[in-house]
Every structure is written in C-alpha cells, then in structure tokens.
Amino acid sequence: MSTPVPQNRSRYRRNEIAITPWLFLIPGIAFFALYVIMPIFQSFWISFHEWDGLGEKTYVGTAHYERLLGIGDQNMDRKFEVSFWNNLKWLVLYLLAIPMGLFIALFLNQTVRGIRIYKSLFFFPFVISQVVVGLVFSWFYLPREGLLNAILGFFNMGSLNILGDPTMATYGIIAAGLWPQTAYCMILYLTGLNAVDPEQVEAARLDGAKGWRMLWYVILPQLKPATFIAFVVTIIGALRSFDLISIMTNGGPFGSTRVLSFYMFEESLSEFGFRMGYGSAIATVLFFIMLGFIVYFLYSMWREEKEAR
Amino acid sequence: MFPTPIEKKSRGYQMTYQGLLPVVLIMWLLPLIAVAVFSIRPDSDFTNGNYWGIPSSFNFLENYGKVFFESDMPRYLLNSVLITVPTVLGTIALSSMTGFALGVYKFKGNLLIFFMFIAGNFVPFQILMVPVRDLTVNMNLYDTKTGLILFHIAFQTGFCTLFMRNFIRALPFPLIEAARVEGVREWQIFLYVVLPLMKPALAALAVLIFTFIWNDYFWAVVLTQGPDAQPVTAGITAFNSQYRAAYHLMSAGSIVAALPPVLMFFLMQKHFIAGLTLGAVK
Structure with missing residues (x-):
C-alpha cells in the first residue's frame, strides 16, 4: 500500500496496449469458437461415423461419401443428385435478383413527391420472415383459391398447380425467394446510385453518352461495391435456402424440390430415426461447395484491405 | 444523377x-x-x-381477435420477444468489444481473427446443426429459449464484428491518441471515447439483428419444440395446422407474425438501411 505503483499493476500498464485487445477479444472469440468454428470440424468428424444422436458413434470411414456419390458398385444417391441439381438451379436463377434489383432501383431513383414511401414499400418484402413469404406465395399459387389462378382465369389462360407439379415446383419456390432478394439488391443499388459522382455523369453527358452506354460505361463501374455485396448475399442466400422449401412443399412433390440443406435436415432429424452421420456428410459436401465462394469473397475483401493500408 | x-x-x-x-x-x-x-x-x-x-x-376484429385470444399465438409472440431482445443485447455487447479490439489495435493476427469472424458468418447452417444441437442437449438447454439465445449471440457476433470494426476504423484515430496522451486507460477509451461515437452503428445493428433473429426459422426448429420455447416463426406452422384450410385465420396469423420487424423497419428506417448497405458505397 505504501508504494504508489504496485508491481503487477505496472506490468499491466506497461503492456496495456498489447494486452487490452486480447482482453476485449476473449469473450467474442470463445463464443464464436464454441458455436461456430469447432462445430465445423465436429461435423467433419461425425460424417465418418454412424450416429443416431444419442448412443455410441460407430466408425464407418468414407462409407457415407461413397453412398452419396455412388462410388463402387452402387448408384449415386438419387435424392442427393436431385438436391444437387436443384441447388444449381437456385444458384443460377437467384442471381436474377441482381439485375432485377438494379432495374427497380433505376426506376425509383427519382426525386418526385412521396418517392421515399415508394422506396420503403418496395423494400418491404425483405423485412418479412421467409416463413411468411413462403406462406404468402403458397396461397398465391393455390389451384382453387389462389390469386395467380384467378388472374390466369380472368385472361382465359387455364390454370396451374405450380407447387403440385414436380417440373414446376422448384421454380415456383425460387420465384418466391426472388421477391425479398430483389428487394435487398434494390436497396443496395439505391444506396450506390446515391453516391454516384454527379460530375462524372455530367461530363459523360457532355460527351454525348446516354441510356445504356451511360449505364454500362459510367454508372456500373461506380456501382461495383454494391454489385459485389449483392453478389455475396445472393449466393449465400441461394445456398442457404431452407425455410421456403420447408414451408411451401416440404421437399415434395415426390421429393422434387429438395436441396442439399433441406435433404441434410431431413436425414439428420427424420421421423424414421436420426441419421446424423449421413446428414453430416451431406452438410460437409454443401460446406465445400460454399467454401469455394467464401474463399473468393474473402480474397476480394483481403485485397481491398491491403489497398486501404 | x-x-x-x-x-x-x-x-x-x-x-x-x-x-x-x-x-x-x-x-x-x-x-x-x-x-x-x-x-x-x-x-x-x-x-x-x-x-x-x-x-x-x-x-377484421373477429379474425384478429381469434388469433390473439383463441390460439397459442400470444405465447409464441412473447417467446420471440424473449429470444430476440437478449440476443440483440448480447450480440451488441460482444461485438462492440471485438470490433474495438480489431479496429483500434495493431497486433499480429488481427486480420486473421477478423477474417475468421467473416468466414464463419458465411458457412451453411447445416454444417453447424448436428454439433450445436448436441452441445445444446448436453447443456440441458434443448427446447429452452436460453439455448437458442446463446447460439444466436455467438453466430451473429461474426457479422456484427465485421460491421463494428469497419465503423471504428472510420472514426478519427487522433481522438484516441489524444486520450492516451492524457493518460486515459484503454478500457476508459472504449467506454468514454469510442462507445459514444458508435451510437449510429449500435442502432443500426440493433434493428438489423432484431429482424434477423425474429425471422429465424431453421434454428427454432432445430433447437426447440413446443409452445414453451418456440418463437412465432415456428409457432405459425402449429397455428396453421390448428386452423387447417381456414385461410382467413391463417392469413391473419401470418400478418401478426410478420408485423414486429415491419414496424421496426418503418420506425428505424434510416438505421436499418445504413446497416444493410454497409460497404455498398466507398
């Protein structure tokens, strides 16, 4: 008590700038490691086992992957194959949200009266939960009561049972997913358009650029950060699609709308017993598909960090 | 323009x-x-x-009255609130600390940790599902709100760290240096210099996380079961099987379930969009 600066306190104070960040990081890192980082590796581990979630795990080596991919004298898992192709459809068609979002953003980027309310109302679908979007669209598609068929009937164009038809159901769900996703891309582009340099636009106008050429050569390059984020969130959203499928068709009709994320859930927590090992193998495949994109995203962000320094 | x-x-x-x-x-x-x-x-x-x-x-009154007085809907709504609010608070507490550490200090591994948070934020939920469910069961938290909250806090910390760190980076650094010269302790810099400047970021994240968590369905189905703990997104399916083919009631129920984030959005629009479009402009 007599010394004004005790020994241990001075050691902390001498290294304060070196120690403080770690003290601030520990709780966040601990939580994140426990719930996000470690489970990834645990899932790899479980995928090499047969496990019902309760009893002992039995090691089965790569048997699950062989069954999934049809290595050896067995056929590829049909459900896996369907899910995989559906995932590809999701990925490709979901990207339509980006040009559609840009289109609506260009349409709304004006300063007429009340435009702010229009912008928020256009953005509205993104705020609603996917569960409700799924319900809203499954009622919209209903063969008898649905508005879609009421409209088609009005124009004498027959009727469709979109979610009941295995060839159309996946596209019907993707269309429902595009609704909020387009809204998201729209808001990204509206923000981006706000920041477009007016002097460059004026200069380009004096040079006689307008319409498509102006958009392509002057505006789009300046919207690159918005496009990048739209791309990231759309890819991730496409591969994460689960809620809509679960709500709208529950994988049906005849399993035609399954995607990997849904098939994994179905296997792991199915009513015929929990096949967590097989489920984890599906999740691992999905993870590695996603990893390709994640590495690309991180690489782009990392390059920017380097430039910023 | x-x-x-x-x-x-x-x-x-x-x-x-x-x-x-x-x-x-x-x-x-x-x-x-x-x-x-x-x-x-x-x-x-x-x-x-x-x-x-x-x-x-x-x-209007009959249908919505049924939703509120003759179903489990109010319970599910309350569960949603009791899950969402603690998650928002917890996430913001954790990520303002990690964001501060990664945004202010230069040390080895800074970028690596930062990128770990971003990467973890992009992974498919399914790769986490089995171990997280197992962990929750082992902690005796299966089918409780706490189990769901803990996971949500951990996962959302990834995205929020990205947000907070970039926000803190854009703050004027001389302010922190001046405080240091004055002999202000590091944790006091966090509390009294940086935190007050982060108010817009805190508000943006709060509305954003509120919406994300309120709208979560996957984890609600994986980690909870029944009306004791399930949030409204999962409860609506139970509600719909109760009123099968009664479209007027199911519609009213869905609108009620979707409303809170919608209100949040319209009330806090500026913050919401600022959070969502982070990085969309340079």
Missing part, C-alpha cells in the same frame, strides 16, 4: 411516371395484398367460393 431526373423531361413523361408508380407498386406487393384481403374476410366467403370478389363483410 442517373437516370436523368424526371423534372428535366416533358410534362407527359412526368405524368406517365407518376401514374406508373402506384401501379407497379401494387403489382409488386400483390401476393401480400392478397393475404391482407384474405385476413379480413368472413368464414362464409370461403365456403361460398367468394375468394376474390368483394368481401361480404369486414371481419
């Missing part, structure tokens, strides 16, 4: 645009409008096949 401001165009062009706006909006929101109309129809309209004609009576 692009496209060319409408004021510079002809009068006819302006009129067309003004007229087109509401039409396009109605088409855009058509599925939602359909549900809103369903939700105020009386039961008899459905038995008579009057789906799209004029509602034979305006049953």
Whole structure:
C-alpha cells in the first residue's frame, strides 16, 4: 500500500496496449469458437461415423461419401443428385435478383413527391420472415383459391398447380425467394446510385453518352461495391435456402424440390430415426461447395484491405 | 444523377411516371395484398367460393381477435420477444468489444481473427446443426429459449464484428491518441471515447439483428419444440395446422407474425438501411 505503483499493476500498464485487445477479444472469440468454428470440424468428424444422436458413434470411414456419390458398385444417391441439381438451379436463377434489383432501383431513383414511401414499400418484402413469404406465395399459387389462378382465369389462360407439379415446383419456390432478394439488391443499388459522382455523369453527358452506354460505361463501374455485396448475399442466400422449401412443399412433390440443406435436415432429424452421420456428410459436401465462394469473397475483401493500408 | 431526373423531361413523361408508380407498386406487393384481403374476410366467403370478389363483410376484429385470444399465438409472440431482445443485447455487447479490439489495435493476427469472424458468418447452417444441437442437449438447454439465445449471440457476433470494426476504423484515430496522451486507460477509451461515437452503428445493428433473429426459422426448429420455447416463426406452422384450410385465420396469423420487424423497419428506417448497405458505397 505504501508504494504508489504496485508491481503487477505496472506490468499491466506497461503492456496495456498489447494486452487490452486480447482482453476485449476473449469473450467474442470463445463464443464464436464454441458455436461456430469447432462445430465445423465436429461435423467433419461425425460424417465418418454412424450416429443416431444419442448412443455410441460407430466408425464407418468414407462409407457415407461413397453412398452419396455412388462410388463402387452402387448408384449415386438419387435424392442427393436431385438436391444437387436443384441447388444449381437456385444458384443460377437467384442471381436474377441482381439485375432485377438494379432495374427497380433505376426506376425509383427519382426525386418526385412521396418517392421515399415508394422506396420503403418496395423494400418491404425483405423485412418479412421467409416463413411468411413462403406462406404468402403458397396461397398465391393455390389451384382453387389462389390469386395467380384467378388472374390466369380472368385472361382465359387455364390454370396451374405450380407447387403440385414436380417440373414446376422448384421454380415456383425460387420465384418466391426472388421477391425479398430483389428487394435487398434494390436497396443496395439505391444506396450506390446515391453516391454516384454527379460530375462524372455530367461530363459523360457532355460527351454525348446516354441510356445504356451511360449505364454500362459510367454508372456500373461506380456501382461495383454494391454489385459485389449483392453478389455475396445472393449466393449465400441461394445456398442457404431452407425455410421456403420447408414451408411451401416440404421437399415434395415426390421429393422434387429438395436441396442439399433441406435433404441434410431431413436425414439428420427424420421421423424414421436420426441419421446424423449421413446428414453430416451431406452438410460437409454443401460446406465445400460454399467454401469455394467464401474463399473468393474473402480474397476480394483481403485485397481491398491491403489497398486501404 | 442517373437516370436523368424526371423534372428535366416533358410534362407527359412526368405524368406517365407518376401514374406508373402506384401501379407497379401494387403489382409488386400483390401476393401480400392478397393475404391482407384474405385476413379480413368472413368464414362464409370461403365456403361460398367468394375468394376474390368483394368481401361480404369486414371481419377484421373477429379474425384478429381469434388469433390473439383463441390460439397459442400470444405465447409464441412473447417467446420471440424473449429470444430476440437478449440476443440483440448480447450480440451488441460482444461485438462492440471485438470490433474495438480489431479496429483500434495493431497486433499480429488481427486480420486473421477478423477474417475468421467473416468466414464463419458465411458457412451453411447445416454444417453447424448436428454439433450445436448436441452441445445444446448436453447443456440441458434443448427446447429452452436460453439455448437458442446463446447460439444466436455467438453466430451473429461474426457479422456484427465485421460491421463494428469497419465503423471504428472510420472514426478519427487522433481522438484516441489524444486520450492516451492524457493518460486515459484503454478500457476508459472504449467506454468514454469510442462507445459514444458508435451510437449510429449500435442502432443500426440493433434493428438489423432484431429482424434477423425474429425471422429465424431453421434454428427454432432445430433447437426447440413446443409452445414453451418456440418463437412465432415456428409457432405459425402449429397455428396453421390448428386452423387447417381456414385461410382467413391463417392469413391473419401470418400478418401478426410478420408485423414486429415491419414496424421496426418503418420506425428505424434510416438505421436499418445504413446497416444493410454497409460497404455498398466507398
């Protein structure tokens, strides 16, 4: 008590700038490691086992992957194959949200009266939960009561049972997913358009650029950060699609709308017993598909960090 | 400004645009409008096949009253609130600390940890599902709100760290240096210098996380079961099986379930969009 600066306190104070960040990081890192980082590796581990979630795990080596991919004298898992192709459809068609979002953003980027309310109302679908979007669209598609068929009937164009038809159901769900996703891309582009340099636009106008050429050569390059984020969130959203499928068709009709994320859930927590090992193998495949994109995203962000320094 | 401001165009062009706006909006929101109309129809309209004609009576109070007083809906709504609010608080607490550490200090591994948070934020939920469910069961937290909250806090910390760190980076650094010269301790810099400047970021994240968590369905199904702990997104499916084919009640239920984030959005629009479009402009 007599010394004004005790020994241990001075050691902390001498290294304060070196120690403080770690003290601030520990709780966040601990939580994140426990719930996000470690489970990834645990899932790899479980995928090499047969496990019902309760009893002992039995090691089965790569048997699950062989069954999934049809290595050896067995056929590829049909459900896996369907899910995989559906995932590809999701990925490709979901990207339509980006040009559609840009289109609506260009349409709304004006300063007429009340435009702010229009912008928020256009953005509205993104705020609603996917569960409700799924319900809203499954009622919209209903063969008898649905508005879609009421409209088609009005124009004498027959009727469709979109979610009941295995060839159309996946596209019907993707269309429902595009609704909020387009809204998201729209808001990204509206923000981006706000920041477009007016002097460059004026200069380009004096040079006689307008319409498509102006958009392509002057505006789009300046919207690159918005496009990048739209791309990231759309890819991730496409591969994460689960809620809509679960709500709208529950994988049906005849399993035609399954995607990997849904098939994994179905296997792991199915009513015929929990096949967590097989489920984890599906999740691992999905993870590695996603990893390709994640590495690309991180690489782009990392390059920017380097430039910023 | 692009496209060319409408004021510079002809009068006819302006009129067309003004007229087109509401039409396009109605088409855009058509599925939602359909549900809103369903939700105020009386039961008899459905038995008579009057789906799209004029509602034979305006049953707003009856239908929504049933949702609130004759179903488990209020319980699910309360669960959602009790899950969402602690998650928002916990996430913001954790990520303002990690964001501060990664944004202010230069040390080895800074970028690596930062990128670990971003990467973890992008992984598919399914790769986490089995171990997280197992962990929750082992902690005796399966089918509790706490189990769901803990996971949500951990996962959302990834995205929020990205947000907070970039926000703190944009703050004027000399401010922190000046405080250091004055002999202010590091944790005091966090509390009294940085935190007050982060208010807009905190608000943006709060509304954003509120919406994300309120709308979560996957984890609600994986980690909870029944009306004791399930949030409204999962509860709505139980509600719908209770009122199978009663479209007026199911529609009213969905609208109630979707409403809180919508209100949040309209009240805090500026913050919400600032959070969502982070990085969309340089």
